Amino acid sequence: MKILFLTHSFNSLAQRLYIELARRGHEVSIEFDINDAVTVQAVELYRPELIVAPFLKRAIPEAVWRNHVCFVVHPGIVGDRGPSALDWAIMRDCAEWGVTVLQASGEMDGGDIWAAETFPMRLAKKSSLYRNEVIEAAVRAVLAAVERFQSKDFKPQPLDYSRPDVLGRLHAPIRQGDRSIDWRRDDTRTVLRKIHAADGFPGVLDTLCGGEYYLFDACAEGTLRGNQPGGIIAQRNGAICRATLDGAVWIGHLKHKIDGELALKLPAALALGEHLADVPEVSPNSMLNLDYPLGVGRVSTRHVGLKPDLQIIDSVSTASVIEQTELKSAYGGETFRDIWFEQKNNVGYLHFDFYNGAMSSEQCERLREAYLAATQRDVRVIVLMGGADFWSNGIHLNCIEAAASPADESWRNINAMNDLTRAIAATGSQLTIAALQGNAGAGGVFLSLAADHVYAREGVVFNPHYKGMGNLYGSEYWTYLLPRRVGEEKAAALTQNRLPVGAAEAREIGLIDGCFGIDRADFLARIEQIAEGLAASPDYPALLQEKVARRERDELEKQLDTYRAEELQQMKLNFYGFDPSYHVARYNFVYKIPHAWTPLYLARHRRIASARA
Ligand code: COA
Numbered sequence: 001m002k003i004l005f006l007t008h009s010f011n012s013l014a015q016r017l018y019i020e021l022a023r024r025g026h027e028v029s030i031e032f033d034i035n036d037a038v039t040v041q042a043v044e045l046y047r048p049e050l051i052v053a054p055f056l057k058r059a060i061p062e063a064v065w066r067n068h069v070c071f072v073v074h075p076g077i078v079g080d081r082g083p084s085a086l087d088w089a090i091m092r093d094c095a096e097w098g099v100t101v102l103q104a105s106g107e108m109d110g111g112d113i114w115a116a117e118t119f120p121m122r123l124a125k126k127s128s129l130y131r132n133e134v135i136e137a138a139v140r141a142v143l144a145a146v147e148r149f150q151s152k153d154f155k156p157q158p159l160d161y162s163r164p165d166v167l168g169r170l171h172a173p174i175r176q177g178d179r180s181i182d183w184r185r186d187d188t189r190t191v192l193r194k195i196h197a198a199d200g201f202p203g204v205l206d207t208l209c210g211g212e213y214y215l216f217d218a219c220a221e222g223t224l225r226g227n228q229p230g231g232i233i234a235q236r237n238g239a240i241c242r243a244t245l246d247g248a249v250w251i252g253h254l255k256h257k258i259d260g261e262l263a264l265k266l267p268a269a270l271a272l273g274e275h276l277a278d279v280p281e282v283s284p285n286s287m288l289n290l291d292y293p294l295g296v297g298r299v300s301t302r303h304v305g306l307k308p309d310l311q312i313i314d315s316v317s318t319a320s321v322i323e324q325t326e327l328k329s330a331y332g333g334e335t336f337r338d339i340w341f342e343q344k345n346n347v348g349y350l351h352f353d354f355y356n357g358a359m360s361s362e363q364c365e366r367l368r369e370a371y372l373a374a375t376q377r378d379v380r381v382i383v384l385m386g387g388a389d390f391w392s393n394g395i396h397l398n399c400i401e402a403a404a405s406p407a408d409e410s411w412r413n414i415n416a417m418n419d420l421t422r423a424i425a426a427t428g429s430q431l432t433i434a435a436l437q438g439n440a441g442a443g444g445v446f447l448s449l450a451a452d453h454v455y456a457r458e459g460v461v462f463n464p465h466y467k468g469m470g471n472l473y474g475s476e477y478w479t480y481l482l483p484r485r486v487g488e489e490k491a492a493a494l495t496q497n498r499l500p501v502g503a504a505e506a507r508e509i510g511l512i513d514g515c516f517g518i519d520r521a522d523f524l525a526r527i528e529q530i531a532e533g534l535a536a537s538p539d540y541p542a543l544l545q546e547k548v549a550r551r552e553r554d555e556l557e558k559q560l561d562t563y564r565a566e567e568l569q570q571m572k573l574n575f576y577g578f579d580p581s582y583h584v585a586r587y588n589f590v591y592k593i594p595h596a597w598t599p600l601y602l603a604r605h606r607r608i609a610s611a612r613a
Helices: 012-023 036-046 085-091 126-151 188-197 268-276 361-375 397-402 406-425 443-449 488-497 503-508 520-536 540-557 560-576 581-590 604-612
Strands: 002-007 027-032 050-053 070-074 096-103 113-120 204-208 211-221 232-236 239-244 247-256 265-267 311-314 339-344 347-352 381-386 390-392 431-436 439-441 453-457 461-463 514-516
Touching: 002 012, 002 036, 012 027, 012 126, 012 461, 012 503, 027 036, 027 604, 036 604, 050 126, 070 126, 085 126, 085 188, 096 126, 113 126, 188 211, 188 247, 232 268, 239 268, 247 268, 265 268, 265 397, 339 361, 347 361, 347 520, 361 381, 361 406, 381 390, 381 520, 390 443, 397 406, 397 581, 406 443, 406 560, 406 581, 431 443, 431 520, 431 540, 439 443, 453 503, 453 520, 461 503, 503 514, 514 520, 520 540, 560 581
Parallel strands: 002 027, 002 050, 050 070, 347 381, 381 431, 390 439, 431 453, 439 461, 453 514
Antiparallel strands: 070 096, 096 113, 204 211, 211 247, 232 239, 239 247, 247 265, 311 339, 339 347
16 A cells, blocks of 8 residues: 655654554655645645554644545544643553554544554653553554555444543643642652653753753652752762652753753753752762672662663762762662663673663763673673663764764764774674664664674664764764675665664664564563573584684774774764764754655655656
């Protein structure tokens, strides 16, 4: 079938649906929702059999929905109507939520229902629920709805509030007033719920250090306590810890609200700057009295991952400033960590859970140190775990934008990524596995290819290209790592076409070695099996030797330094040259400037039309 996606942007949900529908033989073209006239023109050009709206912020024009079946993907249970669906579900602590595919009609979210799916809720960021539960449910619902549409004998169900199984209701858009935190009354769980419900966008507006900031990226703190709810009691790796009535929460990111100015989401410490001069930097392990970096602690309940019989080690240096904050309880197990290491038997698991998968210079440097420390341990296999929601999206474009010289910071960041990638690619003492629980984009994809084995969860989406970011050439040794896996021709297609690639296709073309596990728990269990199997294999010494020999052969053919120098020569032009495309694209990306048109590599209908003209 010819399917037109009408969408606000080609976001993670739209990309995943595109992959799943294309895999089932459908031809999908994409049009961004710019305005009604452009939408009508796209429909005339493409003449689709079906229109799907994965992510819309406006109503579909009447001229379109009256003449075509349009599926709207609504992130809510049957009967739920209105914007902020997921936000309200989190705020109201719903035990179950869902996704409904309904037909666009004159009434917003009131059309006939083609398919619906539900899932159990968890206390998590809205962005995390969206990228996991919502996307998986949406894929199931859209595929069912498309099959029903093709069968031609399915009658969609009108919305009927008198039915006992229709539990959703029309709700008003959520306002900042609904979200605001009352630090004197709200307990930790309420504070977390409010910030989670606004995560990604728009954040919870609050007052901090005399300014107005939107809060994002929260997690609970098990030990640190303060006397003044709302007060900042500690900082760690860019995040701040604020006391609550009955505990404390970490806040990783802030966006400064200044009237009349565009705002940038930044690590909290960067956003607050000198306001934090007297706030102690607190290591998660300082209260555990560990020998850095080889101590043994507890598995944080926040990072539900491998089984809790593991050693856990933080890769941050211990600070002795803990006395400055009041400790009211024993170590509770929950805290903020962005890099941590677990060891079980002969396998080391290095986690790096960076918000949105963006990796600043400083994070790359810390991760490289942690990686090198892991290689010194008594482990035969190192598993690079990334984070629960993202593996990596490459250099940190927001931190770059905020720097005094974005060009200099881009240069520093890409070099830090390269140093990290190189450390992994050149490891001769262990076998390495990249375990992608979440999506990877741009440099993040190539970082994963530095490992000896690459595995992804089934739903993972790869964007193995840089070009969309203002013609960025890219580095991270991609000119070495990509062709050695997929060949020169495929490497050129992947980097030029700029399309997302699903995990199954990635495996078929050799970009990765395997994909499995519908959910994270399945995926992690298989990863552990594979890693343990590799470490215990009688072939281990031969495999390690073979890997070292291959690296030596490759190095003789062309040095890693040469690949890097060639890539960086191009990057220098991107950062410092006369063509400002990268700086413009980065600005538009970090400030979320709406698209003015759909690029031709996505809009197949416009490509065909311009070829005909
Ligand atoms: N730096 C900073 N922030 C980044 C980022 C990066 N490299 N990559 C993604 N993000 C942020 C987005 O701004 C967005 O932030 P928000 O939560 O404030 O809205 C969030 O991560 C999710 O990104 P989004 O684009 O909504 O996710 P997606 O799954 O729809 O798209 C990508 C994934 C990878 C296609 C897209 O994020 C992208 O193009 N990222 C930039 C990759 C890049 O060019 N990196 C630099 C070269 S190495």
